[in-house]
Amino acid sequence: MNDFVFQNCTKVIFGKNTETQAGKECAAIGIKVLLHYGGGSVKKSGLYDRVVSSLKAEGMQIVELAGVQPNPRLSLVHEGIELCRREKVDLILALGGGSVIDSAKAIGAGFYYQGDVWDFYDYKCAPEKMLPLGVILTIPAAGSETSPSSVITDEKQQLKRGLTAMCLRPAFCILNPELTFTLPANQTANGISDMLAHTMERYFSPTKNVALTDRLLEAMMKTIIDQAAIVMRKGDDYAARAEIMLCGMVCHNDSLDIGRQTDWASHGIEHEISAITDVAHGAGLSIVFPAWMKYVHRTDIPRFVQFAVRVFGIEQDFENPERTALDGISALEKFYQSIELPVRLSQISLSASRIEEMAKKATWNDSVTLGGFKKLNRKDVSAILQLAV
């Protein structure tokens, strides 16, 4: 186990009708709130009205900024920073999924910074402060509701960049599983794929002697896989929607990987797929992950055997551990297929001719390596994508 420091102060409010507590939570922080959201769905569902009522009941003053898109844009972030300064808001309330939350984080961090907020995403300097942020989550996937991370796209430079800084954790998040009943099947599946990836990227670690966190992460993977079958069949099953919403938050709040090195190579490789195809992040991950596993499994066969046996309950072949390891990877592929996610580039009409370009971009022109379980250079990334053809 590695030495570590862990702290996560986000207050989690979970359950039915909890969005009606937004006003009280916000009023405990300040008076003027920026309500930040995407488009029409929160209005159509009535969520917007319930939240505004709750804020008004507490005498909150509301400033609004709508229009967040998937892959949230830097230009809207700039607009939000201007607006928050002009209106002197005390806090931000994000109403939506990961994109809205990440956009709100960028606005809240940029609020206190004299330069361009993109400097943070360009790793020129690190944010030390963020406007207090509340979240009402509508899509369980990114885990941004308790994580210290934000991903923003500079649409002019065509750059998508992730930032992690402890000050980016929200002050509170409100999770009502009922808000996810109407999520379309493909968005549900994409979210499940994202949270499963967040868990596996913590699980496939080079750190030894991590007995507790291994088992906690296995518990998470088994639960996501079990419950996925239920929510895909019956979108308004409260119990299963609650489990999936809980999983999306817990798997990314950093409590399950204390003391272990993580490996985010699959997320890095996937970003290049969604950058050139506009495929959903979760669907890109279901293509990358099995290919990554096939390429790296010999680095640590016992770990892949443990994954196969403990997560998928595969009967171990004691004389041929690699067979068991490969059976685990097949089981993961079958799981993705069972929730109608793609597992090959051809399924999203991405030609193998683009592989070299993606491998180059993912490794910043072969100048950096990805991952920690096995360090990957341009050639490795290219080979992994070839396994996904």
Next chain:
Amino acid sequence: MNDFVFQNCTKVIFGKNTETQAGKECAAIGIKVLLHYGGGSVKKSGLYDRVVSSLKAEGMQIVELAGVQPNPRLSLVHEGIELCRREKVDLILALGGGSVIDSAKAIGAGFYYQGDVWDFYDYKCAPEKMLPLGVILTIPAAGSETSPSSVITDEKQQLKRGLTAMCLRPAFCILNPELTFTLPANQTANGISDMLAHTMERYFSPTKNVALTDRLLEAMMKTIIDQAAIVMRKGDDYAARAEIMLCGMVCHNDSLDIGRQTDWASHGIEHEISAITDVAHGAGLSIVFPAWMKYVHRTDIPRFVQFAVRVFGIEQDFENPERTALDGISALEKFYQSIELPVRLSQISLSASRIEEMAKKATWNDSVTLGGFKKLNRKDVSAILQLAV
């Protein structure tokens, strides 16, 4: 799953030599610190000197209060409150196990209260504020390093009372597994029994649809049981000591029982055993728990089958679930015996003639019931203790 609110802001600093960071952490909070500890062991081990050096290096002013005993006393708490007020301390640093931490919590909460701090433990009112508290843990067991709880004994009235209030969570805790290398085997085993009980008391819940937390708690129990065998054989095994220290903290930080009702009946019954015999809390629990299970298992046989199969890997008897349930209880007893803990009252020379008296006290003269998995009255408690004869 039940609705819930969860927040835990304690900063956890884990690893080798981390006690040398105490000065820096304290200096970030204030200037004058009360150093609170038990007796000679922290001086003999050199820990005291290292911590004082670290505090002095940061220019901290140190006030001291030693002498905390197991079952920490109200009189010392009163003395600590006086001292903190007179010296105008900014924070408390607890150096020890659960007793020292719980005593520090009582002092820190009493500091802000005009009446007698015992009022909190007498449930006349609830504390809303505590002096900031830092912890350097030497005994993994009680979980008080991140929990919102404190147990204090009023030696004059011979009352031992537990208090839970969110303001009682420490600001930071420092966990260095090396500090536990010299813990005697019986203290190690008692601590393991306490953390296993904290996990089981969350696991045996009447709440349905708790798939994720069930699996997380099972992960915790399996790890405690696995790693116990190693630390009992080899006290200076860093990897296993680290797992046990991590388990003691995580199992009681309230992250594993979000959304589920818990059942603290076994802790309640055990308090009566240790009150009249002075047996260690962990050794009392290893007697009470199997007896409690034998008495309540018919309330929910599938839950006990799940415990047997998932925690102890027992082959399920599908035609006779109760047999599997009982096999799980036997396996738990054998585990306790394997780390040399008692499983019967006779092993601690406690006569069956005292059972009625204990059952009466545990249920406040039959005026309250204990537990949530199955509500227990005086007669039930008495029957449970009879099963432990």
